[in-house]
Amino acid sequence: METGEASMANLASQICSHIASIFAKPTAHPHPPALDLMVGELTSIASQKGRVFLYGVGREGLMLKALCMRLAHLGLSAHFVFDMTTPPITSKDLLIASAGPGGFSTVDAICSVARSHGGRVLLLTAQPETGSSVKHANVVAYVPAQTMADDKEEEKSRTLLPMGSVYEGAMFVLFEMVVFKLGEVLGESPEAIRSRHTNLE
Numbered sequence: 001m002e003t004g005e006a007s008m009a010n011l012a013s014q015i016c017s018h019i020a021s022i023f024a025k026p027t028a029h030p031h032p033p034a035l036d037l038m039v040g041e042l043t044s045i046a047s048q049k050g051r052v053f054l055y056g057v058g059r060e061g062l063m064l065k066a067l068c069m070r071l072a073h074l075g076l077s078a079h080f081v082f083d084m085t086t087p088p089i090t091s092k093d094l095l096i097a098s099a100g101p102g103g104f105s106t107v108d109a110i111c112s113v114a115r116s117h118g119g120r121v122l123l124l125t126a127q128p129e130t131g132s133s134v135k136h137a138n139v140v141a142y143v144p145a146q147t148m149a150d151d152k153e154e155e156k157s158r159t160l161l162p163m164g165s166v167y168e169g170a171m172f173v174l175f176e177m178v179v180f181k182l183g184e185v186l187g188e189s190p191e192a193i194r195s196r197h198t199n200l201e
Contacts, residue, residue, distance in 0.1 A: 014160055019169045022145045031128060034141035034174055038096075039181045041122050041139065045094045046076055046186060053089055053119070055081035055110050056098035059164065060124075063171040064098060070179045073196045074188050081110055091118030098124040100167040101149035102131025111136035126150075126167050145170040 045052055052071055056064040064080070071078035079086040081095075089095060095114040099107045102125055111121045115136055123137035126147045134140055145167040161169065183193060 011160065015169070018161060018166060019145075019173055022143065022166065022170045023173070025144045031140065031142035034124070034143055035177050035181065037139060037141050038122065038174070038178045039185060041094060041096075041120070042071070042076070042178070042182055043185050045092075045120075046182075048092055050092035050094060051077040051079060051087065051089070053079050053081055053086065053093060053095045053114070054097070055095065055107065056124075057104050057106060059168045060098040060100055060171065063168055063175065064096065066172065067096070067175040067178070070175070071182075073193045074179065074183055074186060075192070075196065089114050089117050089119040094120045094122060096122045096124070097133070097137075098171065099131055099133040100124070100126050100143070100145075100147035100164050102127030103133040107133050108136060124171065143167060143170050143174065 042052065052068075054064040054068045054071075055061070068078045068080045093114075095111065097107050097111050107123075111123065111133055114121050115138075120139075121137045122139050122141060123133055124141045124143055125131050125133065126143055126145050127149060128134060128140045128142045146161075147164040147167045
């Protein structure tokens with residue numbers, strides 16, 4: 001029988017391997033690698049001194065809040081939708097939204113409003129062909145991971161990463177890669193990034 005430490009290490013390895021496998025899946029045209037797409041879009045916005053807005057529901061939203069924090073640390077003007085200090089979006093700005101299963105009514109509405117004010121919309125999704133949110137996006141970052149839209153087989157058995165956990169875990173890993181690459185492109189030193197972290201803790 002495995003010890004507690006061995007059991008934890010085994011479970012962690014299984015989870016990490018499952019998430020890593022998502023990034024080994026080919027995403028041929030018209031879906032370029034999500035990492036390249038996101039770094040390109042964010043680099044463009046940074047060069048124009050534009051702002052970045054982020055929105056997602058549930059656990060997807062939590063992953064985007066984490067990205068929002070790191071984008072601020074990188075020196076971008078980053079705002080999570082519905083925060084009290086979120087400014088109006090303009091034609092210089094980018095909205096990054098997520099709809100893993102393809103669409104949510106709130107995501108559809110917010111993306112539509114952003115487009116109506118001239119904002120550019122980058123949508124993260126695991127359903128790039130059929131989701132309702134895709135029609136509101138300028139660009140689509142395809143994350144080929146399981147969401148609640150395609151977990152029906154799991155209703156019959158208990159799995160390590162249920163419902164949308166694979167997609168949400170993949171978001172976290174993708175965003176860490178984005179932050180690493182973007183920091184390199186923008187020439188942000190570790191010291192500069194750390195200097196922007198809040199001291200009100």
